[in-house]
Amino acid sequence: MRILLSGLGGHMGAEVVKLVKTGRYDITVKAGVDPGGAVYEDIPCAQDFDSADADVDCVMDFSHHSASAPLLAFAVKNHLPLVLATTGQTEEELAMIREASKEIPLFFAANYSIGVALLIECAKKTAEALPDAEIEIVEMHHDRKVDAPSGTALAIANAIREVRPELSVHSGRAGFGKRTKEEIGIHSVRIGNLAGIHEVIVSTGTQTLTLKHEAHDRALFAEGALSAAAFLKGKPAGLYDMKSILTH
Numbered sequence: 001m002r003i004l005l006s007g008l009g010g011h012m013g014a015e016v017v018k019l020v021k022t023g024r025y026d027i028t029v030k031a032g033v034d035p036g037g038a039v040y041e042d043i044p045c046a047q048d049f050d051s052a053d054a055d056v057d058c059v060m061d062f063s064h065h066s067a068s069a070p071l072l073a074f075a076v077k078n079h080l081p082l083v084l085a086t087t088g089q090t091e092e093e094l095a096m097i098r099e100a101s102k103e104i105p106l107f108f109a110a111n112y113s114i115g116v117a118l119l120i121e122c123a124k125k126t127a128e129a130l131p132d133a134e135i136e137i138v139e140m141h142h143d144r145k146v147d148a149p150s151g152t153a154l155a156i157a158n159a160i161r162e163v164r165p166e167l168s169v170h171s172g173r174a175g176f177g178k179r180t181k182e183e184i185g186i187h188s189v190r191i192g193n194l195a196g197i198h199e200v201i202v203s204t205g206t207q208t209l210t211l212k213h214e215a216h217d218r219a220l221f222a223e224g225a226l227s228a229a230a231f232l233k234g235k236p237a238g239l240y241d242m243k244s245i246l247t248h
Contacts, residue, residue, distance in 0.1 A: 001026060001027045001028070001057045001058055001229060001230065001233065002027075002028050002030040002055075002056045002057050002058075003027060003028070003029055003030065003056055003057065003058045003059065003060050003229060004030065004031050004032065004033065004052060004053055004054075004056040004058075004059045004060070004080075005017070005029050005031070005032045005033070005043075005060050005062070006032070006033045006034075006049075006059065006060065006061040006062065006063045006067065006071060007032075007033075007034060007061060007062035007063030007064075007086075008029075008032025008033065008034045008043060008045050009032070009034035009036050009045070010034070010062060010063065011218065012062035012085070012218060012221060012222060013032065013034070013062050015218050015219050015221070015222040016029065016060065016062065016222045016225065016226065017029050017041065017043065018219075018222075019219060019222045019223060019226060020226070025226045025230065026230075027226055027229060027230070029043055030043075030053060030055075030056050031043060031044050031045065031046070031052065031053035031056065032044070032045035032046070033045065033046050033047075033048065033049060033052045033063075034046075034047070034063070035047060035048075048070065049070040049071065049073070049074040050070075052074060054074070054078040054080070056080065057080070057081070057233075058080060058081045058082070058083065058229045058232060058233075059071070059074070059075050059080050059081070059082045059083070060082075060083040060085065060225055060229060061082065061083065061084050061085055061086050062085050062086060062225070063086055064086060064088075065086050065087065065088040065089045065090070065093055065147075067086075068086075068089060068093040068096055068097070069093075069096065071084075072096050072097065072100040075100065075104055075106075076100050076103045076104055079103075079104060080104065081104060081105040081106070081107075081229070081232040081233070081235070082100070082104060082105075082106045082107070083107045083225050083228045083229050083232065084097065084106060084107065084108040085109070085112055085221065085225045085228075087110055087147055087150065087151030087152075088146070088147035088151065097239075098239065101237065101238055101239035102237060103237055104237050105232045105235040105236060105237055105238060105240065106237075106238070106239055106240065107228040107229075107231065107232055107240045107241065107244075108239060108240070108241060109155075109224075109228070109241045109242045110150070110151030110152045110154065110155035111151065111152040111155065111196075111221070111224075111242070112220075112221045112222075112223075112224025112225045112227075112228065112242065113213070113215060113220050113221060113224055113242075114224065114242065114245070114246070115213050115220075116152055116198065116213050116242070117242035117243060117245070117246055118246070119156070119198060119200070119211055119212075119213040120155060120156050120159045120242075120243075121159075121243070121246070122211050123135075123156050123159060123160055123200045123202075123211055124159040124160055124162060124163055126200075126202050126209060126211065127160040127163055127164050127202065128163040128164070130202060130204055130209075131164065132181075132204060133202045133203055133204045134179070134181065134183075134202070134203050134204075134205075135160060135164075135167070135184050135185075135200065135201070135202050135203075136184070136185040136186075136187070136200075136201045137149075137153050137156055137157060137184065137185065137186045137187070137198070137199070137200050137201075138186075138187045138189070138197075138198075138199045138201070139152065139153040139186065139187070139188055139189070139196075139197065139198050139199075140188075140189040140190075140191070140194050140196070140197040141188075141189070141190055141194055141195075141196050141197075142190070142191075142192060142193050142194050142195070143190045143191055143192060143193075145190055148171070148188035148190065149171050149186040149188050150188065150196070150198070152196070152198055153186050153188070153198060154169070154186070156198065156200060157169045157184045157186060160184060161184070166182055167182055167183065167184050168182055168183065168184070169184050169186060170183045170184065170185050170186070171186050171188070172185075172186070172187060172188070173185055173187070195215035195216060195217060195218050195220075196214075196215040197212070197213070197214045197215070198212070198213050199211070199212045199213075200212070224242070227245065228240075228242075228245070231244070231245055231248065
């Protein structure tokens with residue numbers, strides 16, 4: 001499989017290239033797209049999608065959500081499967097993603113870790129089993145991450161709300177006022193070089209259950225994205241996520 005890597009010049013772009021070169025996957029990075037237009041090792045790189053190489057089997061994106069419109073238009077125009085590994089999309093951009101998935105197979109996940117996918121499922125089952133419990137989420141990332149809360153924290157909260165629809169998400173806590181039973185609090189920490197920590201705290205008052213996932217190396221997200229690309233091969237148009245891999 002030949003992929004076009006959007007965000008080739010970034011940290012995650014480098015991780016994808018490094019992992020591909022180990023030969024663990026039957027995948028090659030044929031070309032890239034990056035605003036800087038820099039060539040990473042021997043991979044040609046375009047500055048935008050107007051001049052990008054469309055002679056590939058899949059597009060993978062590790063860039064920025066602001067590139068959603070040209071990215072989606074390119075994939076749809078060229079009938080290419082897309083692995084979208086960027087978070088922080090606006091409601092308008094999310095709507096564009098849903099529309100594009102009607103035309104192409106599109107894999108979109110807030111986090112490309114199988115461990116996080118399992119954490120989300122566990123959090124959902126725990127919230128369902130303890131319907132009166134209070135729930136808080138704490139997420140920690142490196143100081144370069146620009147979106148808060150993280151897409152993964154929001155994905156956890158949204159999964160919980162599938163079984164506890166009366167709950168609402170509150171980002172951070174400040175000022176005066178008691179916590180209500182209808183809150184899911186999300187707290188974001190940005191410090192150092194952390195790859196990512198997500199902790200779900202569930203308490204009934206008589207007992208507390210803590211679910212936690214800690215990423216030790218950003219390579220795990222590259223692993224997940226490459227697995228997603230392989231998963232999309234031969235799939236019909238539709239919107240896929242990490243749960244799709246778990247239930248495959």
